[in-house]
Amino acid sequence: MLWMQANNMSKPTARQGFHADTRPLIAHIIHKLDYGGLENGVVNLINRMPHSEWRHCIICMTDYTEFSKRIQRTDVDLIALHKPEGKAWPTYVQLWRVLRQLRPDIVHTRNLAALEGQIPAFLAGIHGRVHSEHGWDVGDLDGSNPRRRLLRRLVRPFVRYYIALSRDIERYLRDSIGVSGQRLIQIYNGVDDQRFAPQIPPAVTPWNDTEHFVFGTVGRVQAVKDQVTLLRAFALLLQRDPQARARLRLMIVGDGPLLPQLQQEADTLGISDLLWLTGSRDDIPALMRAMHVFVLPSLSEGISNTILEAMACGLPVIASRVGGNPELIEPGQTGMLVPAADVLQLADVMASYLQQPAMAGRQGQIARQTIESRFSMQRMVDQYVAVYRKAL
Secondary structure, eight states, rough: OOOEEGGTSSSOGGGGTTTOSSSSSEEEESOOOOOSSHHHHHHHHHHHTTTTTEEEEEEEEOOOOOGGOOOSSOOEEEOOOOOSOOOOOOHHHHHHHHHHOOSSEEEHHHSSHHHTHHHHHHHHTOOOEEEEOOBTTTTTOOOOOHHHHHHHHHHHGGGGGESSHHHHHHHHHHTTOOGGGEEEEEEOOBBBBTTTTTTTTTOSSSSSSSSSSEEEEEEESSSGGOOHHHHOOOOOHHHHHGGGTEEEEEEEOOOOHHHHHHHHHHHHOOOOGGGEESSOSHHHHHHHTTEEEEEOOOOOSSOOOOHHHHTTTTTTTEEEOTHHHHHOOBTTEEEEETTTHHHHHHHHHHHHHHHHHHHHHHHHHHHHHHHHOOBHHHHHHHHHHHHHHHHH
C-alpha cells in the first residue's frame, strides 16, 4: 500500500508506474478515513471487489487514522489533502491536480462532506462520476437544511449516478433533490456474516459470568448516536424495578468526543457500577456476542452497519424509528422500533426483553436468517460492481 500526502503529488505516483495495468482505477473520495459505518463500507468494498479486475485509491479530504490498516490489499494508494475547516477552495484545486495526475476511471464521492469533489472530477475530465448518500448528521437530521439541500441541487448536474443506501434516502434524492430514476440506484449495506456470527465466542467482560442480562450498543460517542438516551432508559428501568440491579448490565462500545460526558451522566444516574464503557475496540463481534439485546438510539441513521452486524450475531435490535432503521427491523420479529429520544418508550421495550428473555433468543434467530437472505456482503459487492460498470 502506498501512503501519500497531497503535497507530494508532484512526484511520480503509483498510478504513473502502472501504464500497462488495464484494470479500471476507482478513486474513493471521503471526508476522513476513521472508525465509522461509511468508512467501514468503503474498506469492505475495496477488500472484496475482484482484485484482478479493479484498482482503488482513497482520497481523504482531511486525513486518515489507524483504521486504514483494515485495508487488506497492498495496491491501494491512500492520499490525505488536510483540508481545513470551512470551504477551503484551495483544497479543491489540490484535489483537481491529484485527479489529473492519477487519471482514475471512476470517482466515487460519499456524503455531503465529499460531494463538492464531483466538480474537480468533472473539470479533470473524468467520465465515471458516482456519488452515494449514506445518511445524515446531527446538524441536519433529515436533509431539510436549506443551504445543504441547495448545495446538493447545484452539484447534481455533475453527478452521473447516485447510490442511496436506503429507500428513505432514495425518496429524498428523487423528490427533494430532483435526481431522475435513471441515475438513481438503491443499494443496502452488506455484512460479513462469517466474521459476525452467532458462533463467535463472547468477549470477556468485567462481570464475566452468565448470570446477567446485557443490553449493549456500538458506535462513535457523539450527539447523533444519542447514547445518553440509552443511559437514561436503563436507569429508569432500574428505578421501576430495583431488584433488576442484580441481573442487568449495560455495555457501550466506542470512542468519541462525548465519552467524558457520558461517564459523568452515568455517575449522576447512579449506574456506573453496572456500565462498561469499553472505548474503541477491534473485537466488535466478540463484544456483540456478550450482549443479549442490541440497542441503537440514534437521532438519525442511513443504513446502520451496526444493526446489520448485531443481527448477523443473532441479536434482536431495539432501534429508533429514523432513517433506514425501519427497513432493517421487522417489529416483533427481529426487534422493536421506538421514537427517537423517547426515554420512556425505550425503557418499556427494554423491560419487555428483560421479562421475556426467550423472546430475545427467538428474534435473534430470525435476525440472523434475515441477514443471510437479504444483506450478504457478496450481494452488496455485486450491486456496486454493476454501477461501476455502467459508469464506465
